Amino acid sequence: MKKRLLFTVVIGSLLQLGMIQPVGAGQEIQNKLFIEQHEAIIAGETIPLEVPPRVWQGTTMLPLRFVAENILEATVGWAQTTQTITIIKDDTIVQLTLNSPKASVNGKTVNLAVAPFTEQDRTLVPVRFLAETFGYEVHYDSGEKSISLRQAKPPVAQFRLSAETIVAGQKLWAEDLSYDPYGYPLVERRWQINRDPKLRTNDLASIFSSPEPGEYIVGLQVKNKAGRWSEWTEQIVKVKPNEPPLVVELRPVKPVVDQGEKLDFIYRAQNEIWEDIVEERWTYRHLHRDIRGSGKPRALFAPGDYEVTLELKDAYGNWSKPAITQITVTDTVRHSELEYKFRQPVPGEVIDNPSQFNYNHLVSEDNYTFRTGGPILLLSNSPETVPAPGILYRDKLSGSIRVMFHHINNSPAVHRLVVIAENQGNEAITLTQTKTVTQGPTTDVMHLGQLSALEYLQAPQQEKNIVLEPGEKHLLYQSPTTGWKLNHAITGVFDLTSSGPVSITVAATGLNDRWNGDTLSHLPLLPRDIHPRGTFPNADRWVEVFLNSGKPRKIEVGKHQQGFETWLSGYDALTGAPVSNVGNYGSIYYLTFVAEDRTGILLNPRGLNF
Known part of the structure; x- marks a missing residue:
């Protein structure tokens, strides 16, 4: 089984500092010239x-x-x-x-x-x-005033690890003790795992930060300023399994509560003492009605018995087994659900709607203004399930650009996903990255989309300038070096601006394909499936809604030809055919609500499991 070679390593570098050995006493310099x-x-x-x-x-x-x-x-x-x-x-x-x-x-x-x-x-x-x-x-x-020349001796690579055996996810300290016999400066080092040239890097932490259990050979080689490389020096690290957390107690502070009464829970958990619990996953469900939700419930709003479940995730990524407790809600109503959640709002909280009110029956609000604009959207989502190495999508664009990709690996021949920018013109261009968000690889496809959208909306603006000379390529994204495993999905969104035409390619590559060589020119163009791909100008929407009636109203987003909404129109650059972005994936909506009274906004997602 192929192992993930990832765990956190902190390097104490002594390459440029001490640990330099002096020339031996009595050693004569053979070749000398004088100014x-x-x-x-x-x-x-x-x-x-x-x-x-x-x-x-x-x-x-x-x-x-x-x-x-x-x-x-x-x-x-x-x-x-x-x-x-x-x-x-x-x-x-x-x-x-x-x-x-x-x-x-x-x-x-x-x-x-x-x-x-x-x-x-x-x-x-x-x-x-x-x-x-x-x-x-x-x-x-x-x-x-003399100059002495002598043939350089190779440096000596040495390092000391803080422990010979660790638990997966535990920090390992490596102290670099390399030196040059003549005191020549050391200018480069490279680490290698299991004597595999494919697992070689100048930054050990980049390939060795979260391993699966096993035994690993860690090697170090250093180079002096004269260009001489040392021999490899190696040490063995044993990695023990990282055990998942264990919830040893979970209970409500009050086992019986009224509808709309504030809930509190107590739990205790066991885990490695050096490792943090990084995430809680709460769910709840009514034992006799179709009421269920995710997230830690602040209050419940239908009478009856509920089951509350808690799972914990440690820093290594292990999830605990579910811990379950029960709570009973009486017929007494302290607050209705909308009253409670709007008076103590938590943005993003789910409305359980135990009365099963159908929001689709609300009257549509037609008092609004609407305009389109924003970047050109390059969308790569077809074929969503990748059958083989190949070009997934490519187009040449300039100005304000948003790149969005979502693909699932369906072939053992596919090893990684890459996004490449290339200057195919005769003049240098400047590419500025203003937002970069990626999620995956993971088999949790539903959660993946939520995480990537949330991270994109929360990500700060940045300005990373990349100058591309004529013919130059730049790697915008590459999936992890551990590989893109079968049935794992990857999603990403990049916001860019380009001073001139830049070719952007989304490709699935094999194990031996190199993004900066001529590999991309030999990869086949993969045919699209039912999912959208294409280039779509004016990707974003600005909507201002005026609420004056005092009655509940609805607006419908992502529903073709309802109110202001239509699907984005564009073209498939690989075939030249006109295409529609069914679902408007990658489009950002800027919604402004104007109301005279305090108004609550509910977002009611459609699409069943999606």
């Missing part, structure tokens, strides 16, 4: 120099051919027509051009502090560039 002096010491032997090292524009410059052939043991070539010098050693090929501040190292452009120049037909180049490119260390002695 403005016409001799060098190579392997203990004094050799004359035609052109000495110089300091030019604050940078130490060394005679290239002398250093390359006598110290680096590299081959040097010269092309007169292009004024280009080529240095070859093993698998490293370097090309420099006289008076150019740019060099090529194995085809990659590198900027130089000072451009190479000639003196007495000898080329001088920056010492730091030569040393770091070919894995040598540089030592300066200001007293004798």
